[in-house]
Amino acid sequence: MSLSKKMGIFPQVRPFGDRACLVVMGGEISPEIHSRVMAFCRWASSHRLSGITDLLPSYSSLLIQFDPFLLSQEDAAEWARGFPESLSSDFQTEPTEKRVPVLYGGLYGPDLAHVAEHSRLPVEQVIRFHTSPAYRVYAIGGFPGLAAMGKVLPSIETPRLTTPRTRVPPGSVAIAGKQTGIYAVESPGGWQLIGRTPLRLFDPARNPPSFFQAGDRVRFFAVTEEEFQSWRSAG
Numbered sequence: 001m002s003l004s005k006k007m008g009i010f011p012q013v014r015p016f017g018d019r020a021c022l023v024v025m026g027g028e029i030s031p032e033i034h035s036r037v038m039a040f041c042r043w044a045s046s047h048r049l050s051g052i053t054d055l056l057p058s059y060s061s062l063l064i065q066f067d068p069f070l071l072s073q074e075d076a077a078e079w080a081r082g083f084p085e086s087l088s089s090d091f092q093t094e095p096t097e098k099r100v101p102v103l104y105g106g107l108y109g110p111d112l113a114h115v116a117e118h119s120r121l122p123v124e125q126v127i128r129f130h131t132s133p134a135y136r137v138y139a140i141g142g143f144p145g146l147a148a149m150g151k152v153l154p155s156i157e158t159p160r161l162t163t164p165r166t167r168v169p170p171g172s173v174a175i176a177g178k179q180t181g182i183y184a185v186e187s188p189g190g191w192q193l194i195g196r197t198p199l200r201l202f203d204p205a206r207n208p209p210s211f212f213q214a215g216d217r218v219r220f221f222a223v224t225e226e227e228f229q230s231w232r233s234a235g
Contacts, residue, residue, distance in 0.1 A: 011040070013077045019068055021076050023083075026060040029150060029178075033060045034138055038215045040083050049079045057214040058139040059148075095217040097134070100182070100197050102173050102220050103228040104130075108196035115158045115175060115192050127222055129153045130194065135180060137216040145184025145202030147212040152180050164190030171196045173220070184210065195222075198232035 012024040023040060026033035034057075041057045044064070051071030056063040066076045104127045105112040116123045135149035142148070152175055160176045165188060168174075172183040174191030183189055184201035201211040212218070223231065 011036075011080075011083065013080045015073055015077070016063060018073065020063055020065045021073060021080060022061055022063055023080050024061045029059045029138065031136055034136060034215070037062050041214075043083055044080075047079075047082070049076070052076070052079075056141070058141075095136070095215050096213070097217045097219065098212065100173075100199060100218055100220050101223040101227065101231050102131075102195040102197050103223055103225060104173075104195035108228075109173070109194040111161075111174075111192040112194040115156060115194055118158045119156050121155065126156055126194070129156045130175075130180065131220045131222060135218045135220075137212050137214055137218060140210050140212060140214055143183065143185055143187040145210040145212070146181060146187070147184070147201070147210075147216075147218075148179055148181045149218055150180065151178045154178075158192050160190040161192065164188055168193065169196065171198065171201065173197060182212075184212075196228075198228050 010025050014022045014024065016022040025036045025040065037057050037060065040062055041055050044052070044055050044062075049071065051067045052064060053067055054065040056065070064076060064080060103109075105123060112123055112126065116126045119126060121129070130152065133153065135151075137147050137149050139148045140146065156175065157178055158175050168183045168187055168189040168191075170183060170185050172189075172193050173195040174181055174183065174189070174193050176191040181191065182197060182201060199211060203209055
């Protein structure tokens with residue numbers, strides 16, 4: 001049975017304004033559906049149609065942006081429906097693994113104690129549980145370079161803050177429900193802050209500007225204050 005049949009009526013191609021269409025691969029957050037999103041992204045990149053301006057993958061869908069003066073909504077949708085029914089190995093690749101140092105707790109992780117209390121676990125156990133899995137980067141966005149990853153172990157799932165902060169420092173590592181993620185630039189945010197990485201995650205002068213890309217695999221590891229400052233100085 002093909003993957004699309006297992007997933008029901010997906011993929012679906014829907015209009016999204018006059019400059020984009022949305023390709024929906026499923027109705028939930030799962031590695032299997034996201035792998036299909038990324039396979040579509042690679043297929044679309046290698047079969048690029050004139051007038052397509054950008055491809056933006058997310059959890060279970062991909063947004064195709066196009067120039068309406070060069071391409072109609074109908075033509076873009078027809079092109080998207082040309083994605084092969086069976087996923088060729090040509091469009092599936094091993095994810096890039098990125099290791100991320102994190103200084104947990106204290107001033108850099110003001111919500112770590114709350115996450116521990118909510119989870120009824122010692123702080124040290126929360127850190128161990130957070131650093132144990134390899135996380136898939138499902139999407140980049142919301143703010144420049146912000147990487148949304150999942151899933152955290154069920155024992156440390158914690159709801160968002162009731163009142164979001166107006167300023168979250170860049171590099172802040174956080175939890176919201178089943179997800180974890182890192183704020184790449186200073187921005188408002190309502191996720192639970194548990195630590196901070198010294199890595200520079202967004203640089204407009206870099207190509208690509210975001211340190212993370214959708215589909216990456218991420219592993220966190222805990223560092224000391226001294227190690228954090230050393231990483232920060234190195235740059």
